[in-house]
Amino acid sequence: MAELARDWDRPHSRVQNELTATALALIAAHLEDLPRWVQARSSGLGDEAIADLSGTMACVVALALDGWPVSGLPDIGDAVKALRRWSAGEPVSQVAGALGVPVARLRRQLVEGHSELTPRRLTTSDLGARYGWTPSAISQYRRKGTLPAVDGLEGSRAWWWEATIDSWENARELHWCRECEHAFVAVSGLKEHSTRIHGC
Numbered sequence: 001m002a003e004l005a006r007d008w009d010r011p012h013s014r015v016q017n018e019l020t021a022t023a024l025a026l027i028a029a030h031l032e033d034l035p036r037w038v039q040a041r042s043s044g045l046g047d048e049a050i051a052d053l054s055g056t057m058a059c060v061v062a063l064a065l066d067g068w069p070v071s072g073l074p075d076i077g078d079a080v081k082a083l084r085r086w087s088a089g090e091p092v093s094q095v096a097g098a099l100g101v102p103v104a105r106l107r108r109q110l111v112e113g114h115s116e117l118t119p120r121r122l123t124t125s126d127l128g129a130r131y132g133w134t135p136s137a138i139s140q141y142r143r144k145g146t147l148p149a150v151d152g153l154e155g156s157r158a159w160w161w162e163a164t165i166d167s168w169e170n171a172r173e174l175h176w177c178r179e180c181e182h183a184f185v186a187v188s189g190l191k192e193h194s195t196r197i198h199g200c
Contacts (some may be wrong), residue, residue, distance in 0.1 A: 025116040027064045086117045120162040124192040132182030
């Protein structure tokens with residue numbers, strides 16, 4: 001790891017984070033395949049054949065089943081556990097614990113888009129950015145049942161899977177302001193906004 005950090009001219013911790021993110025990205029699509037890969041390998045099938053059957057590369061099979069080929073790199077088993085916890089909707093603290101990283105670091109990576117944990121969880125801040133809504137508007141939409149039920153809570157903070165919000169958005173007609181690209185659930189809200197904010 002130290003040699004990679006020197007070669008890449010990056011801090012040791014950043015190299016470790018990037019390698020963990022890479023491992024997650026490589027194996028995320030194959031989590032359901034892991035038990036079959038273990039069984040296939042124990043039956044004598046090689047990594048190349050397993051990879052061909054799964055539509056991936058042999059190095060991905062080896063990474064998922066054996067971990068990193070060099071000692072001192074993040075444990076791939078930890079990455080798999082973390083990804084499974086994330087997919088099950090467990091709190092970020094549990095996912096960070098499985099990865100062996102501080103909770104604050106994982107939260108920062110999620111906010112900054114430096115994490116490969118999928119599917120993506122959207123917070124009220126993400127909805128605000130996506131639709132131009134204020135926290136009070138989001139709270140009101142939740143109370144009225146306009147938004148779908150939350151998929152989970154991180155402490156007291158609500159979150160939704162990105163697919164939940166995408167499905168909700170596709171199932172209803174949102175009214176978008178052409179001036180500022182804010183979304184409104186009712187035409188009357190858009191009209192009031194256009195008059196009050198844009199003088200239209």
